[in-house]
Amino acid sequence: MPAIIEIKNVTKEFRVLNRREGLKGSIKDLFSRNYKTVRAVDNISMTIEQGEIVGYLGPNGAGKSTTIKMMTGVLEPTSGEILTNGIIPYANRAKNAQEIGVVFGQRSQLWWALPLVESFRILKDIYQISDEKYDGMLELYKSLVDIEPLLHKPVRQMSLGQRTLSDILAAFLHDPKIVFLDEPTIGLDVSMKSKIRTLIQALNREKNTTVILTTHDMGDVDALCRRIVIIDKGKMLYDNDIEHLKSFFGSYRTLKIRTVGELASQAESIKKELPEFSVTADDEWISVLVDEERSKVIDVLGQLQKSHKIKDMQLEEISTEEVIKKIYEEGVV
Amino acid sequence: MKRNSLSFYLRIYFRILAQDIKSKMSYRADFIISTVGMIFTNIAGFVSFWILFRSFPSINGWGYYEMLFLYGFSLVALTPVQCLFDNNWSLRMAVYSGDFIKYCFRPINIFFYYQSEVFDIKGLGQLAFGIGTLIYSWTKIGLGFTPLILLKMIVFLVTASLFMIAMQNAAAATCFWIINSFYVLDLVTRFKDYAKYPITIFSPVFRFIFTFLMPIAFIAYYPSLVILRPGEVPLLSWLSPLIGAFFFWLSYRIWMHGALKYNGTGS
Amino acid sequence: MNLKKYVTLTKAGIIESLQFRLGTFVLAVGNILYLIVVYYLWKAIYASAGSETVNGMTFSDTLIYLVLATALFNFMEMYTVWEMGRSIQSGKIVLELLKPMKYRSYLFWTYSGQFVTNFFFTFLPTFIAVAVVTHGAVHMGLNLLFFVISVIMAISLNYSINFIVGTICVYTESIWGINIMKQVIVLLLSGATIPLAFFPEPLRTIAYYLPFQSIYNAPLSILLDAHPDPKELAATLGTQLLWCILTALISKLFWKVSLRRITVNGG
Numbered sequence: 001m002p003a004i005i006e007i008k009n010v011t012k013e014f015r016v017l018n019r020r021e022g023l024k025g026s027i028k029d030l031f032s033r034n035y036k037t038v039r040a041v042d043n044i045s046m047t048i049e050q051g052e053i054v055g056y057l058g059p060n061g062a063g064k065s066t067t068i069k070m071m072t073g074v075l076e077p078t079s080g081e082i083l084t085n086g087i088i089p090y091a092n093r094a095k096n097a098q099e100i101g102v103v104f105g106q107r108s109q110l111w112w113a114l115p116l117v118e119s120f121r122i123l124k125d126i127y128q129i130s131d132e133k134y135d136g137m138l139e140l141y142k143s144l145v146d147i148e149p150l151l152h153k154p155v156r157q158m159s160l161g162q163r164t165l166s167d168i169l170a171a172f173l174h175d176p177k178i179v180f181l182d183e184p185t186i187g188l189d190v191s192m193k194s195k196i197r198t199l200i201q202a203l204n205r206e207k208n209t210t211v212i213l214t215t216h217d218m219g220d221v222d223a224l225c226r227r228i229v230i231i232d233k234g235k236m237l238y239d240n241d242i243e244h245l246k247s248f249f250g251s252y253r254t255l256k257i258r259t260v261g262e263l264a265s266q267a268e269s270i271k272k273e274l275p276e277f278s279v280t281a282d283d284e285w286i287s288v289l290v291d292e293e294r295s296k297v298i299d300v301l302g303q304l305q306k307s308h309k310i311k312d313m314q315l316e317e318i319s320t321e322e323v324i325k326k327i328y329e330e331g332v333v
Numbered sequence: 334m335k336r337n338s339l340s341f342y343l344r345i346y347f348r349i350l351a352q353d354i355k356s357k358m359s360y361r362a363d364f365i366i367s368t369v370g371m372i373f374t375n376i377a378g379f380v381s382f383w384i385l386f387r388s389f390p391s392i393n394g395w396g397y398y399e400m401l402f403l404y405g406f407s408l409v410a411l412t413p414v415q416c417l418f419d420n421n422w423s424l425r426m427a428v429y430s431g432d433f434i435k436y437c438f439r440p441i442n443i444f445f446y447y448q449s450e451v452f453d454i455k456g457l458g459q460l461a462f463g464i465g466t467l468i469y470s471w472t473k474i475g476l477g478f479t480p481l482i483l484l485k486m487i488v489f490l491v492t493a494s495l496f497m498i499a500m501q502n503a504a505a506a507t508c509f510w511i512i513n514s515f516y517v518l519d520l521v522t523r524f525k526d527y528a529k530y531p532i533t534i535f536s537p538v539f540r541f542i543f544t545f546l547m548p549i550a551f552i553a554y555y556p557s558l559v560i561l562r563p564g565e566v567p568l569l570s571w572l573s574p575l576i577g578a579f580f581f582w583l584s585y586r587i588w589m590h591g592a593l594k595y596n597g598t599g600s
Numbered sequence: 601m602n603l604k605k606y607v608t609l610t611k612a613g614i615i616e617s618l619q620f621r622l623g624t625f626v627l628a629v630g631n632i633l634y635l636i637v638v639y640y641l642w643k644a645i646y647a648s649a650g651s652e653t654v655n656g657m658t659f660s661d662t663l664i665y666l667v668l669a670t671a672l673f674n675f676m677e678m679y680t681v682w683e684m685g686r687s688i689q690s691g692k693i694v695l696e697l698l699k700p701m702k703y704r705s706y707l708f709w710t711y712s713g714q715f716v717t718n719f720f721f722t723f724l725p726t727f728i729a730v731a732v733v734t735h736g737a738v739h740m741g742l743n744l745l746f747f748v749i750s751v752i753m754a755i756s757l758n759y760s761i762n763f764i765v766g767t768i769c770v771y772t773e774s775i776w777g778i779n780i781m782k783q784v785i786v787l788l789l790s791g792a793t794i795p796l797a798f799f800p801e802p803l804r805t806i807a808y809y810l811p812f813q814s815i816y817n818a819p820l821s822i823l824l825d826a827h828p829d830p831k832e833l834a835a836t837l838g839t840q841l842l843w844c845i846l847t848a849l850i851s852k853l854f855w856k857v858s859l860r861r862i863t864v865n866g867g
């Protein structure tokens with residue numbers, strides 16, 4: 001079966017205006033302009049199969065949105081080939097649009113003043129969804145989330161979580177082959193995030209929709225993606241399973257401890273005592289990342305015991321978050 | 334329903350338009366104040382007109398009632414651009430903020446989708462003023478009410494409206510390429526004030542400029558001549574429907590060119 | 601020293617204005633266009649009037665007046681109402697209130713950069729052009745000094761009026777309607793589009809008693825009057841001063857009351 005998205009050696013360059021500084025510079029700018037070329041995406045290739053959920057990660061400005069825009073047909077690559085659904089997206093924008101759904105975390109695509117169900121009805125007309133398919137989709141939605149109260153609420157009266165949920169439902173409504181989700185859980189509380197992740201998973205399972213997910217939230221990645229693609233400064237850093245990635249860092253262990261004393265200040269002092277280690281803290285645990293090839297956990301524990309009373313301890317693999325952080329900072333081994 | 338058929342687009346058009354009207358109605362205070370504002374503008378326009386012309390029997394051979402006819406004609410011709418293409422004013426904000434991108438993801442024509450989102454109800458007030466003025470001056474001039482004249486009126490009013498629509502489209506579209514597009518749009522919109530004078534007041538050079546380069550003369554002058562002075566209709570007047578369609582098509586292409594090249598990061 | 605922050609704001613404003621390369625050009629084109637239309641329109645009006653002088657003004661009087669009025673308008677016009685309205689509606693106003701300056705003066709000084717640019721790029725060149733072209737029809741003497749004083753008061757007056765109208769946006773969501781009414785009234789009654797001399801009697805007296813004529817008509821008449829009657833001069837300047845102070849007080853008071861509404865309702 002042909003891949004649903006094929007990207008071959010795609011590069012995208014932009015010409016950006018170089019603004020000069022200060023008062024003198026502004027006057028100079030009045031008379032002459034100079035431009036510089038920025039390479040947002042540099043020779044990227046990837047293949048995505050129908051039904052996959054792919055996590056697309058990278059620091060801000062890495063080139064993620066640029067790639068997504070090329071996949072959705074809104075941007076034309078400077079060089080290279082892209083095929084989405086077997087067609088060239090930017091050359092057949094409208095046709096491509098029929099088979100994709102898009103959600104931008106912060107920007108709603110629904111009609112602000114209308115109740116949700118009215119937005120759905122407009123979309124039904126725009127995408128020419130048959131009555132049966134439409135009803136079927138609504139039934140599916142009802143079985144997955146409590147959509148009834150939402151259907152008759154105008155979008156502008158919804159909370160951020162409800163709006164995001166509605167945008168996702170709207171994106172899947174016409175049963176597209178691919179759905180692009182750009183930071184869908186941004187700004188949401190924990191329970192909402194969980195609801196949305198469950199929804200995305202269920203829809204992917206029911207409809208075999210391919211999902212491309214860009215996110216900074218590792219919880220999203222852990223919950224939804226088996227495969228991740230990491231991009232930085234326009235270049236592809238990694239494209240494979242999460243498990244595979246973690247194996248690169250197989251020697252790393254996360255040592256989680258609870259000590260006597262107030263958590264935050266304990267964490268601070270531990271950070272000072274172990275300057276070469278990555279130390280983080282959340283509400284419950286202080287986590288120390290240990291590379292067993294360089295130091296043994298048992299030694300670190302021993303050192304900590306000298307100045308702290310340890311109440312509780314857990315040993316885990318490296319977290320996805322730490323993996324990604326390391327890749328951003330150091331690249332792939 | 335076939336994709337890209339007229340009925341498909343018509344149906345969607347009314348659906349999307351309805352949502353804007355419903356939404357506007359819900360902001361009652363704004364609705365009322367804006368309508369009042371519009372009426373104000375029209376009244377002030379009349380007052381200016383009246384102050385200017387009350388002392389003179391005619392200008393350049395155009396009598397008071399003929400000038401009034403031209404005025405009313407231009408008001409009606411300017412209504413379609415006001416009511417149906419009002420979203421052009423928000424174009425640059427949508428483009429800069431990146432919101433415009435959402436129009437590019439739907440499987441329907443971007444220009445159509447964008448323009449159908451807003452309907453400016455207060456433009457109807459202008460329509461009322463325009464029609465009222467037209468009828469008043471019509472009777473005063475004694476033009477008669479035959480079906481032929483009515484048909485000509487409709488055809489040439491539609492023709493006239495195409496020109497302002499075209500100019501405003503093109504002006505709004507500049508936001509895809511330049512940052513201070515607001516000034517361009519503002520400039521072009523002020524053309525409507527100049528449309529109510531017969532271009533015979535201008536020297537030949539400017540007559541040329543206002544006919545072929547910035548077609549202000551076509552917003553009211555040329556089309557209305559067909560009805561006002563049926564004995565001496567210049568060729569340009571008869572050609573104006575074709576020229577209008579051409580300008581509209583041109584502005585559409587410019588607009589779409591910008592929209593298709595748009596990539597979500599502002600210009 | 602307090603002065604520094606005003607200077608910094610002005611400088612920032614100048615840099616911003618200079619970046620409006622195309623915007624400046626377009627504005628200039630717009631003005632030239634307007635003046636062309638005005639020139640030919642009044643030429644036609646005077647041609648059909650049958651006499652050199654109408655309402656005490658000759659053709660060149662009227663033209664000089666209108667050209668300078670346009671230059672003055674471009675110099676003084678601020679989009680204060682829009683800025684304020686949007687700031688209030690979006691809630692951004694709360695951030696601005698946190699700055700260590702009174703909002704009213706903060707807003708004014710952010711515009712001051714534009715004043716400086718506008719003065720050098722539009723008003724001054726126009727003035728010089730007019731003086732040269734008309735071979736000194738504009739008297740250059742003490743009236744220039746009084747003109748400058750008058751303009752300073754006019755700016756303050758214009759700003760206060762704008763600020764008052766902008767404050768109304770705290771109470772209603774309708775920015776456009778309010779702004780357009782203000783604009784229409786000011787343009788008509790200040791003598792900026794039609795010299796007040798042309799107004800028919802009851803209207804003219806009313807206009808003289810309103811503050812609007814102090815914005816454009818007053819400074820212009822001072823500038824163009826080669827032999828001013830000292831009593832009249834004092835009256836004009838005095839009226840301006842009066843309105844200046846009055847509107848400043850009203851705007852401060854109105855703002856203070858409205859501020860409470862913002863802080864209570866949270867923007």
